[in-house]
Amino acid sequence: MAHEEPDPMSGESLDWLEEQGSIADAVDEDQLEDAAAEAYLAADDEYVPMDDGTGFLLVGGAEGGSIVSALPSGSILAASSAAPAVTGRDEALSGRLPILLVHRGGRHGDLLPLVMGQLHHQYGRSMAVGTVANLPAVKDEKLRSFFAQSSVASLRIADPQCYRLDGEVLRLEKEPIGKRAWEYAPYLASPEAADWEQRVLDAQRQVNASLLLTPGRALDPDDPQGSLDSMFQSADKALASMEQGERLALNVTIPSRWLTSEVLRNRLLDEILDQDHFDVLYVRTQWSQGKAFTPTEDAALLVGLKKLANLCQDEERSLLLPQTGLTGWFALAHGATGFGLGISGSDQCFAEYVFRRGRPGQLPAQRYFERQMLHTVDRASHDVAKSIPGYTQCECAYCADLLRNEPWSHVLSALHHLYSMGALTAKVHDESARPGGRHAAVRRIVAAAKKWTSGLPLGTSDLPRHLAAWDQAL
Numbered sequence: 001m002a003h004e005e006p007d008p009m010s011g012e013s014l015d016w017l018e019e020q021g022s023i024a025d026a027v028d029e030d031q032l033e034d035a036a037a038e039a040y041l042a043a044d045d046e047y048v049p050m051d052d053g054t055g056f057l058l059v060g061g062a063e064g065g066s067i068v069s070a071l072p073s074g075s076i077l078a079a080s081s082a083a084p085a086v087t088g089r090d091e092a093l094s095g096r097l098p099i100l101l102v103h104r105g106g107r108h109g110d111l112l113p114l115v116m117g118q119l120h121h122q123y124g125r126s127m128a129v130g131t132v133a134n135l136p137a138v139k140d141e142k143l144r145s146f147f148a149q150s151s152v153a154s155l156r157i158a159d160p161q162c163y164r165l166d167g168e169v170l171r172l173e174k175e176p177i178g179k180r181a182w183e184y185a186p187y188l189a190s191p192e193a194a195d196w197e198q199r200v201l202d203a204q205r206q207v208n209a210s211l212l213l214t215p216g217r218a219l220d221p222d223d224p225q226g227s228l229d230s231m232f233q234s235a236d237k238a239l240a241s242m243e244q245g246e247r248l249a250l251n252v253t254i255p256s257r258w259l260t261s262e263v264l265r266n267r268l269l270d271e272i273l274d275q276d277h278f279d280v281l282y283v284r285t286q287w288s289q290g291k292a293f294t295p296t297e298d299a300a301l302l303v304g305l306k307k308l309a310n311l312c313q314d315e316e317r318s319l320l321l322p323q324t325g326l327t328g329w330f331a332l333a334h335g336a337t338g339f340g341l342g343i344s345g346s347d348q349c350f351a352e353y354v355f356r357r358g359r360p361g362q363l364p365a366q367r368y369f370e371r372q373m374l375h376t377v378d379r380a381s382h383d384v385a386k387s388i389p390g391y392t393q394c395e396c397a398y399c400a401d402l403l404r405n406e407p408w409s410h411v412l413s414a415l416h417h418l419y420s421m422g423a424l425t426a427k428v429h430d431e432s433a434r435p436g437g438r439h440a441a442v443r444r445i446v447a448a449a450k451k452w453t454s455g456l457p458l459g460t461s462d463l464p465r466h467l468a469a470w471d472q473a474l
């Protein structure tokens with residue numbers, strides 16, 4: 001597998017692979033990872049027919065995730081059921097189904113189209129799959145082929161990440177725009193240009209994004225009106241240059257204060273309410289995260305997310321919450337349309353950057369997402385949990401290999417996490433036919449997790465402390 005560009009954004013220190021290590025320390029580990037990943041990609045090509053007769057979806061092999069119109073000669077038709085038709089962009093944005101956005105972060109992007117294909121095959125009747133790739137992190141050509149292979153993605157988003165210019169508002173690492181980012185995203189060098197919005201949009205068009213984003217510079221909580229004004233000015237310029245068939249989302253980047261402070265929040269929500277010509281919102285919130293893969297338990301932030309999602313639901317706007325992981329899933333209860341997560345820790349949370357010095361030779365944490373607990377735990381805690389009566393063993397294809405083989409594969413564990421989040425997202429839809437809709441569906445899943453987890457003999461760092469706060473917020 002081709003080595004990926006390291007994601008220069010904040011969060012390397014919160015990465016799946018090296019919570020406290022440097023990139024250099026992880027080289028050997030990466031090679032191990034690649035062995036597991038490559039074995040996965042080397043599996044035979046396997047096709048399933050599409051429900052609507054439009055072709056065949058490849059659910060195994062290196063080209064997995066693509067849809068072909070005719071079955072290549074000699075190819076294998078899987079014994080499993082047909083795949084549902086792909087939900088179109090506009091239908092997905094209508095919110096009929098919750099949307100799971102798969103982030104193509106800095107690592108193992110080659111695996112994601114296959115995983116999306118499998119997610120769609122399994123859960124595509126109950127959720128829509130979308131994907132987000134970061135323009136400053138990958139060459140255009142590579143991004144185009146990634147999008148082309150992601151045939152099941154209802155939304156293809158090429159995130160311009162212009163907030164990398166806003167180190168004074170956000171907590172980013174020292175040099176948020178590295179050498180490659182300047183090269184891959186040349187528009188970052190010209191934010192003062194009169195046609196800047198055009199350049200940012202064109203960069204997304206170049207790679208065949210299906211939902212375009214406004215630049216999304218970070219809103220400064222110390223200059224609320226000024227930054228809101230300039231955001232909408234820039235967004236209006238972008239909107240004015242939309243071409244036939246294109247859709248645009250208002251891209252909003254905020255430090256969490258905008259949601260936790262009532263005054264700021266009201267200001268932001270009032271403005272969103274007024275600017276009703278933006279019917280899709282893509283909101284990225286930065287908050288401080290103590291431990292990788294831990295969703296927020298901050299009651300004020302949960303209230304803020306709820307108010308934002310409620311507003312969007314009431315006003316029939318589509319709210320996408322990129323880079324939020326389990327926290328974004330929680331927001332489905334309150335009216336969010338979709339949320340995003342990926343393989344790395346930084347893909348689950350747009351965390352405030354904190355420098356952590358790695359210790360040479362330190363092995364990366366072995367983590368496992370427990371669906372029943374709605375929580376990611378250390379492997380040792382997984383071993384404890386699975387011995388408890390009532391534990392449900394995950395039956396995903398990744399776990400079959402992950403739990404049987406040594407060494408522990410961080411990649412397979414990450415894919416299990418993605419897949420489990422697909423299952424949880426689909427469940428929200430499946431249960432929403434019952435009274436209370438999605439809200440009650442999430443509440444039931446959270447309550448069940450809280451109940452099952454209480455009394456488990458786990459270390460304090462592995463307890464899902466967010467569940468109590470979530471239960472309150474629901």
Ligand SMILES: [Zn+2]
Binds near residue numbers: 394397399419
């Ligand atoms: Zn699994």
